[in-house]
Amino acid sequence: MSNQAPLHAARADYYRxxxxxxxxxxxxxxxxxxPTTPDSPCAPALWRFDEIRPYLMQGGELITAREAVRRVLVLENPALRGSSRVTKALYAGLQLILPGEVAPSHRHTQSALRFVVEGRGAYTAVDGERHTMEPGDFIITPSWTFHDHGNPGSEPVIWLDGLDIPIVDLCDARFAENHPLEVQPVTKAEGQSLARFxxxxxxxxxxxxxPTSPIFAYPYRQSRAALHALARADAPDPAHGHKLQYINPVTGGSAMPTIGTFLQWLPADFNGARHRSTDATVFSVVEGRGEVVLDTPAGREVIEFGPRDHFVIPSWTPHALRAATDTVLFSFSDRPVQRLLGLLREETLA
Incomplete structure (x- = not known):
């Protein structure tokens, strides 16, 4: 060891x-x-809706949607606290809008998705077209498009927000602008984008x-019908059950350029094969109950989920989905970015 002391000292001086x-x-x-394999700092996590909802409603008593601009409780990954990230690449939060409220119109370079969790009657407006929300609807706010939310209905409405904030931050391309009006003018008939495309x-x-889909709202009633048509025609995938991707009908690619969005149906008693992929994925439980079994560095972990719960599976974490009842899951990840860069890797394990 003593023969190495001069070398260690020389290296330390060199580094200094x-x-x-x-x-x-x-x-x-x-x-x-x-590293030889992904070593994600993200942790598996579950947010139970029944535990979160009272805090959302209390937030509605403490601050208005107008004051907050967006009244959201951020779903922070427990291993990334303080960063407003659910994964290293993505942001997620639950947003509340109460009857009679308006969340003012603005736009930003970050792309956003909305997935309606609870309530009916509120709307999202994107570039002059409104969509009246219902549970399970998937709605896109493309980059740099003016958007506002309003609730002329009679019940609170809550939805999941997913944004590519960390990706845009990585590129130092953050811009935002308020609309001169709190509520942007409605210039198109509701449902126009869906009818056209x-x-x-x-x-x-x-x-x-x-590259964003020209359809900005995908109604759940149609998406769920597509899932059932798939289930009638095909056997379930060993790992995913019956799974569909929301696409841009013009290009055939992902509906959003930076965020991949999916809807899947797990039949009752489905016992999925173990699977892993490099895209960390956020799930929102639309219907049903089940569990996900994960192999983590700390050992085997089981997350039990029910309706309107949310959970995240980190990158390259082996996991298996199991359904106690017929279950529908919405999910999103950074898969389009990884695919474009040639980084995506996935495998179903024995």
């Missing part, structure tokens, strides 16, 4: 001197920067300006 030039030796951190057809001469 290059540090003054804002340099660091790669060989000291190579295995951390380029939702039947495997598009207007002659249509040229998409962005």
């Amino acid at each position: 001197r290059i540090d003054g030039l804002n340099l660091s030796p790669l060989w000291e951190n190579l295995h951390t920067l380029v 939702g039947n495997n057809m598009a207007p002659v001469g249509y040229a998409p300006a962005t």
Whole structure:
């Protein structure tokens, strides 16, 4: 050991001197920067809706939607507290709007999704078109489009927000702007985007300006019917059951360029095969009850879920989905980005 002392001292002196030039030796951190397998800091987590809802409603007593701009409780990954992240790449939160309220119109470079968890009668407006919300509806707010929310109905409405905030932060491309009016003018009939693009057809001469789907609202009644049609025709996938991806009907790709969105049906007593993928995934339970069994560094972990619960599965974590009753799950991840960059890897395990 004593023969190494001069070398250790020389290296320490060398590191000290290059540090003054804002340099660091790669060989000291190579295995951390380029690990043999993903080593995500994210942890599996569950947010039970019945526990969260009272706090959402209390928030509605303490601050108005107008004051808050967006009255949201952020679903923070327990291993990433303080970062407003549910995974390293994505943000998630539960938003409440009460009868008579308006969440003012603004726009930002971050893309957003809304998935309605509870209540009817509220609306989201995107670039002049409104969609009246119902549970299970999937709604897109494309990057840099003005959007506002209002609730002319008689009951509270709660939805899941999913945004690509961390991805946009990574690119230092954050911009936002308030609309000059609190509620943007309605210039299109409700359902216009679905009528124009939702039947495997598009207007002659249509040229998409962005890779985001021109359909901004996917009603649950249609998505669920598609799931049942799939189930009648095909056997369930060993790991996923019956799973569909929301797509851009013009390109055939993901409905959102940075966030992949999915709806799946697990038949009663489904016992899924173990699966893992590099895209950490956030789930919202639409219907049914079940559990996900995860193999984590700390050992086997079981998350039991029920209607309107939310949970996250970290990147490259082996897991198996099980359903006690017929179960419908909505989920989202950064899969389109990983696929575009050639990073996506997944496998079903024995």
